[in-house]
Amino acid sequence: MLLEKVRIPWAVAHLSKEYKVFGPVTRRSYVSFQEIPDGEGLNLEYTTTTLPPKKLFHHAETLLHYHKEDFSAPKLESDQHVLLFGVHPCDLNAIQRMDKFFSKDYIDSYYCRRRERSVIVALNCGVPDDKCFCASLGTGPDVKEGFDLLLTDLGEAYLVEVGTSKGKTMVAKLGLKNASQTHFHEKARRLREASKKFKKQIRMEGLAKQAAENPNHEAWALIGDRGGLAGCFACLSCGNCSMVCPTCYCYEVAEIPDVSLKEGIRKRELDSCQLLEYALVALGQNFRPDRRYRTRHWMTCKFGGAGGQQNTSCVGCGRCIRSCPSHIDLTEVARSLWGE
Ligand code: SF4
Numbered sequence: 001m002l003l004e005k006v007r008i009p010w011a012v013a014h015l016s017k018e019y020k021v022f023g024p025v026t027r028r029s030y031v032s033f034q035e036i037p038d039g040e041g042l043n044l045e046y047t048t049t050t051l052p053p054k055k056l057f058h059h060a061e062t063l064l065h066y067h068k069e070d071f072s073a074p075k076l077e078s079d080q081h082v083l084l085f086g087v088h089p090c091d092l093n094a095i096q097r098m099d100k101f102f103s104k105d106y107i108d109s110y111y112c113r114r115r116e117r118s119v120i121v122a123l124n125c126g127v128p129d130d131k132c133f134c135a136s137l138g139t140g141p142d143v144k145e146g147f148d149l150l151l152t153d154l155g156e157a158y159l160v161e162v163g164t165s166k167g168k169t170m171v172a173k174l175g176l177k178n179a180s181q182t183h184f185h186e187k188a189r190r191l192r193e194a195s196k197k198f199k200k201q202i203r204m205e206g207l208a209k210q211a212a213e214n215p216n217h218e219a220w221a222l223i224g225d226r227g228g229l230a231g232c233f234a235c236l237s238c239g240n241c242s243m244v245c246p247t248c249y250c251y252e253v254a255e256i257p258d259v260s261l262k263e264g265i266r267k268r269e270l271d272s273c274q275l276l277e278y279a280l281v282a283l284g285q286n287f288r289p290d291r292r293y294r295t296r297h298w299m300t301c302k303f304g305g306a307g308g309q310q311n312t313s314c315v316g317c318g319r320c321i322r323s324c325p326s327h328i329d330l331t332e333v334a335r336s337l338w339g340e
Pocket residue numbers: 241244245246247302313314315316317318319320321330
């Protein structure tokens with residue numbers, strides 16, 4: 001099916017009758033997922049957002065209130081269903097990994113409930129930016145599953161493909177024109193062109209092993225302590241890289257008692273293994289006291305080698321590179337580990 005670009009605001013407004021719709025919006029020079037009830041400000045030409053759409057599913061929240069004699073879980077957010085419009089393949093891939101983590105061995109009802117009430121309109125990428133490298137990882141620039149609807153920019157219109165029954169119901173309400181074989185050929189041509197535009201790449205196969213077998217490689221000292229790898233400065237332990245990473249899901253849970261000591265809350269907040277306190281345990285022992293150990297741990301996790309394995313590994317969105325104040329680049333670290 002085809003959705004003409006001029007009809008996008010109308011389509012979003014129509015879908016807003018049933019869903020709380022979020023999409024990429026440009027504010028100053030940054031793009032972020034914001035609520036767009038009438039499609040106003042929607043920017044489907046975007047290359048990346050500062051924070052990935054995980055912010056809508058996994059974020060700081062109060063898990064329960066407790067009182068001296070009992071406790072109660074706060075009501076989960078409104079029952080309204082959420083629609084994410086314009087999610088890129090790398091981010092969709094990351095959401096699928098997070099779904100596995102939060103629903104496989106231990107079910108996180110807060111996360112799962114939000115995901116059950118969400119639908120995703122994905123958007124294939126036409127123009128990757130100079131920090132993207134999803135093509136090396138098979139997580140972009142196109143996507144084949146995990147969406148309810150999938151859009152591909154064909155110029156005047158988007159090709160719309162259906163992924164689920166929810167997606168089918170949505171398009172039935174939009175009354176779209178049928179697409180022809182020519183439109184699918186044009187989609188394939190545009191994606192082939194997009195694949196040629198990547199400036200960065202990474203050789204990921206075997207990289208976690210390579211990192212694990214080289215714990216004292218010079219790369220760790222350069223990025224952690226001294227700087228100098230491909231022009232980077234030393235890591236500042238700011239945690240930006242993991243906060244913006246769509247596959248980082250670590251969080252901490254804190255008990256916060258009221259001053260009366262008769263009640264309090266249990267709160268979850270996102271955490272980062274790049275922060276000094278992350279590996280701090282009783283009696284002040286810290287398993288990763290130095291920045292080189294923390295950057296090594298985080299990167300090894302992104303290479304698929306830490307506890308999260310494929311669920312936390314990289315999808316090539318490039319956000320950690322864009323947001324690192326020390327210009328540390330995961331793809332350059334990989335090159336160094338490979339001896340390139
Ligand atoms: S490690 Fe960096 S490039 Fe890879 S998914 Fe996370 S933020 Fe994106």
